[in-house]
Amino acid sequence: MGMTLEKLSASIGAQILGNGKMQIAGCAGLEEAGPDEVSFVANPKYIRKLQDTKAGAVILSAHYVKTTQKRPLLVADDPYFAFRQAMVTLHGFRQHPQPDISDKALIHPTATLGKDCCIHPMVFVAASARIADRCVVYPNSYIGTNVTIGDDCVIYPNVAVYDGCVLGNRVTLHAGSVVGQDGLGYATHGGVHHKIPQVGNVVIEDDVEIGANCAIDRATVGSTLIGKGTKLSDLITIGHGTRIGPHNMIVAQVGIAGSVQTGAYVSIAGQAGIAGHLKIGDQAQVAAKSGVISDVPDKMQVGGQPSLPLTQAKRNYLAQAKMPQLLQQFKQLQKRVAELESQVEMAKSVIPDTDQ
Numbered sequence: 001m002g003m004t005l006e007k008l009s010a011s012i013g014a015q016i017l018g019n020g021k022m023q024i025a026g027c028a029g030l031e032e033a034g035p036d037e038v039s040f041v042a043n044p045k046y047i048r049k050l051q052d053t054k055a056g057a058v059i060l061s062a063h064y065v066k067t068t069q070k071r072p073l074l075v076a077d078d079p080y081f082a083f084r085q086a087m088v089t090l091h092g093f094r095q096h097p098q099p100d101i102s103d104k105a106l107i108h109p110t111a112t113l114g115k116d117c118c119i120h121p122m123v124f125v126a127a128s129a130r131i132a133d134r135c136v137v138y139p140n141s142y143i144g145t146n147v148t149i150g151d152d153c154v155i156y157p158n159v160a161v162y163d164g165c166v167l168g169n170r171v172t173l174h175a176g177s178v179v180g181q182d183g184l185g186y187a188t189h190g191g192v193h194h195k196i197p198q199v200g201n202v203v204i205e206d207d208v209e210i211g212a213n214c215a216i217d218r219a220t221v222g223s224t225l226i227g228k229g230t231k232l233s234d235l236i237t238i239g240h241g242t243r244i245g246p247h248n249m250i251v252a253q254v255g256i257a258g259s260v261q262t263g264a265y266v267s268i269a270g271q272a273g274i275a276g277h278l279k280i281g282d283q284a285q286v287a288a289k290s291g292v293i294s295d296v297p298d299k300m301q302v303g304g305q306p307s308l309p310l311t312q313a314k315r316n317y318l319a320q321a322k323m324p325q326l327l328q329q330f331k332q333l334q335k336r337v338a339e340l341e342s343q344v345e346m347a348k349s350v351i352p353d354t355d356q
Helices: 005-012 044-051 062-067 079-090 310-321 323-350
Strands: 015-017 037-040 057-060 073-075 178-181 186-189 192-195 201-204 215-217 223-226 301-303
Touching (some): 005 015, 037 079, 178 201
Parallel strands (some): 178 215
16 A cells, blocks of 8 residues: 655654655665655665665664755654654554464364454464454464463464463464473483483563564473563574573574573674573673573673684684785795794804804
């Protein structure tokens, strides 16, 4: 659904510079946008692309207004969030099917469903499970015994929520994810790994989104916790007994071992690994591919393998990149030293011994 630029600017809280009567049909990136679409610039390195974009209008901060005069502008304090608001206004979120309980779903007689739910074919809802209002469960998903699911949750295909786990309100689980499987809980005795019953559960708080093919272990005792507002990308493993704080952002292929505790607003970039029983402080940031083997203080940025303060890790990386050149210089120095030593020995052989 399109609208005038003037109306769009009002809906996203931006100041318009230029023709407010222009019709805008959608949103796109700078390189893909057409004359009836709005784009944005939030990162300075993309400013140069403003000269070539075909976008009908661009959202940016007041700092960059003078860099382009070719098209109408929407000036916002936070261009990325303003673009998000434009996406919501012009495109909206994915629409789910109307409420319906498929006769091909298997729902235990003791399970309870709230109002206006949509349960697709081949869903299995086990005994004493409780699903609240306006939830959507897509095909081939499994809701275990005594599971509790809050309002407005969306569970995509092939998700398994094991027995006793708890989902808050507005939780999204993307396809293929598993919540509450047994963690790596074994006692090694006499050379044999003996399984420990995993009697805990997983608690996922409100407004959490879990990407595709994630695995969240249930606690051995107590609860593995995913704090409110936290967002997980795809292919992430959370170990048993770990407690992820509120509003964390965890990128794809991260592995977090058991009994880790993260604070609020922690960011963990792709393919990082967190060893067990560590504490990651509030607003800490872990760079991609980091191997974290010690606690990370509040607001600390770390990187590298093993992880170090990020500035030091960057210096180490730059030094490592120079290693071939340094090695060549070292070999040349070795050769030069050998030549000088040879010259010294030759000089000694022709100089008379004055002590005799």
